[in-house]
Amino acid sequence: MMTGEVEQRHWFRDVAQRGVLRLPVAGNRRLEQLREKANRALDDMPAIGRRQEDWRYTRIDSLLDQDFYPDETDSDTSFTSDTCPVTPLTDAWRLVFVNGRYAPQLSNDANRPDGVTLVSLAESLARDPQQAMRWLGSLAGQGRHLFHALNSAILADGLFLHVEKGVHLEQPVELLCLGAARAQPTLAPLRNLVVLEAGAQLTLVERFASEASARTFHNGLTEIRLEAGATLNHVSFQDVARSAWHLDSLFVSQDTGSQYHGVSLMLGGAWSRMEYKVDFTGEDAVCDLAGLYAVGRGQLSDIHLDIDHSLPSCRSRSDFRGLLYGKGRAVFDGCIRVGEAARQTDAQLRNDNLVLAPDAEIDTKPRLEIYADEVKCSHGTTVGQLDPQQVFYLRSRGIDEAAARILLATGFAAEITRRLDDPVLCELADSLLHDRLAATADGTGGA
C-alpha cells in the first residue's frame, strides 16, 4: 500500500519546513513569491499515488519512511581530493555541491572566457537579484508533482550557467553532486538553471556520486533553455550509493534549430528516477536522448519521458537501454506527443532491456500520441535475455561463462556508453558495469 495521503502531505510539509528554516534571508521578492507559490502547491497538488500514470509502477514508501534533514556540515571540508568518491574530469570548469550545498573550495571556475556565467545560483542571486529570476521557474512552472513543489518551496542553490550569444566552449563544465554520509538521512535539494543564448555551444557533465553509506535524497530540478541554434551536450552520470535516493527532473525548452544531446547513465541508488520534459518553441530543433539504467538487487530505476512536439519539423530520438542484472526493477515510461500543428515531425522512441536474472522486473510503456499528418514516428520495445549462441561462441574461445555473460552485457550497454563521447567516462562506465556484474558471482545477479 502506498502511504496514506495525509501522512504523505505531512511528510512533504515537514521536509519543506526543515528546509525553509535553513534558507538564507533572501530579500528577493520574486524568489520569495516563487517559494510561497510552491509551498501552497504542497497543500494543493494531488498526493502521489499508483492511480497516476507516471507513478503506476513506482512505490515511494521506503523514501517516505525516512525523515530527511538539511545538511549543516561545512560542505567544503566534507571531502578532500583523496576522499572524493569520483575523480573529477581534467580540463573542466567545475562546480561542486555536497548534499546540495555549494562547496566553493572544491570548485574551479577560474579563467572562464567572456560571455559565460558559471556560478552557484545563490551567489548569482546575491550579486544580481534579477538575472537568474528572468528564467527561474519559467520552464518548470509549478512542476508536475509534489517533489517538484518541494524543490521550489526551498529553492536556494544549484548551478547557474549562462552562455551568451554565439559563444562556443570547448572545455566542458562539470557539475559534481556529492553525497556525504551524515547521522541522519539528508535532503540534498538542487535547482539548476542553464541558458544558452542563440548559437551558443557547450558540454555539461553532471556527475552524482556518494559515500558508500550515504542516505541522501537528491531532489534535483534543472531548467534548460536553448535559444535559436544553440547546442548543448549534456551528460548525466549517476552512481550514488545503494542506500541513497535520486530524483532528477529536467525541463528542456528548445528554440528554432537548437540541439540537445543528452546521455544519461543511471547505475546507483535504491530509487533512481529521471524525468525529462522537452518542449519545442521553434522549428527544426533536434532532441537526442540516450540513456542506460542498470539495476541489481534492491534497486529501482525509473525513467519518464515527456516529449512534446507542438511545432513542425522537429526531430527527437530517444534510445534507452536497461540492464537488469539482479533482483532489480526498472520502469520505463516514454511518451511522445505530436500535436496537430507538428507536421514533418520525426520522432523515434526505443527501449531495449536485457534481463540477466530470473526475478528482475521491467515495466516498459512507450507511448506515441499523434495528432498530426505527414509525420515519421516509431517506437519499439524489447525485453530479452542473452542469446545462448553468443554465450557458446565466447565459451568456445576459452572464456568462462560468467566472463562471457559480462562481456555480452557490457556490449549491450556499450551502445549507450560509447555515446558519452569521452574516453575517461566511457572507460569508467564500462569498469563500473563490469564490477557490478562480476560481483554477482555467476553473472546472473545472484540471490
Next chain:
Amino acid sequence: MMLTVRNLHVDVEGKPILKGLDLEIDAGEVHAIMGPNGSGKSTLSHVLAGRDGYDITQGEVQYRGEDLLALCTEERARKGIFLALQYPVELPGVNNLTFLRESLNAIRCAHDQPELDSAAFMRRVKQCAQQLGLDETLLKRQVNVGFSGGEKKRNEILQMALLEPALAILDETDSGLDIDAMRVIADGVNALRSADRAILLITHYQRLLDYIAPDRVHVLVDGRIVRSGDRELALELEQKGYGWLTEGAAA
C-alpha cells in the same frame, strides 16, 4: 592419438543424427569429413566443441587420452580444441580486439602463461591479420557485426591463428567463399599445420581440398562414416557425387 571417437550416437530433440560414428585423428594429420547435407557433419563438430542441445546416447570421445565429453566448452577450448563456426555469431557491442584478447588470455592463463601486455598482443594480432589479408579496421569493430561472409570466415581463421589450437575443427569454412578468399583461408590453415597439431576439415565440396591437402578423407552418410581413404577419395566423390555411397549405406 589426438582424437578418438568410438561408436558415437547423438540425438537432437529425440531424433538420432549420429548413429555409431568412429574416427581417429593423430597429431600432425589433416582429416576431411565430407558428406551430403543432413548427414551429421555439423552435429559432429558441435558435439566436439561442447555445444548444448545434443544428447549423447552412446559412445565415447577421447581427446589426448582424456574423456572429452566430461569437459565443459571453455575447458575444451583451453585444452586446445578450436571450432571455426559455419555461421560465425555476431556480438553487438563487443569489440573484436577485446574479444580476441580475452580469448587469448583465458587460454594462456589456463597454461600458466602470463597475460600478454597490450603492445605484445597488438603485435601478434596485427601480424596474424596481415597474413590473412584481414582489413585491420575490422579489428576495432564489433565482433562480426556488419562483416561480409568472407570477413566473418577470415575472422574465424584469425582467431585460430591467434589461439594456436592443438585440434582445429573447421565447419564448412569454405562455404560461400570465392576462390581468392578460399586461398587466403587455406594459406592460414596450411601455416598452422605442424607435427603436434591436428586439423579436421568438414566440408560439402572437395574444392577446399585442392588447397589444403588432407591426409585422410572420410565420407559421412546418415550418421556413420561409410568410407575412408586418402585424397583420391575426395576426387572420386567430386566425379561421382554421394549417390553411390548413400545407396550403399541404405542397403
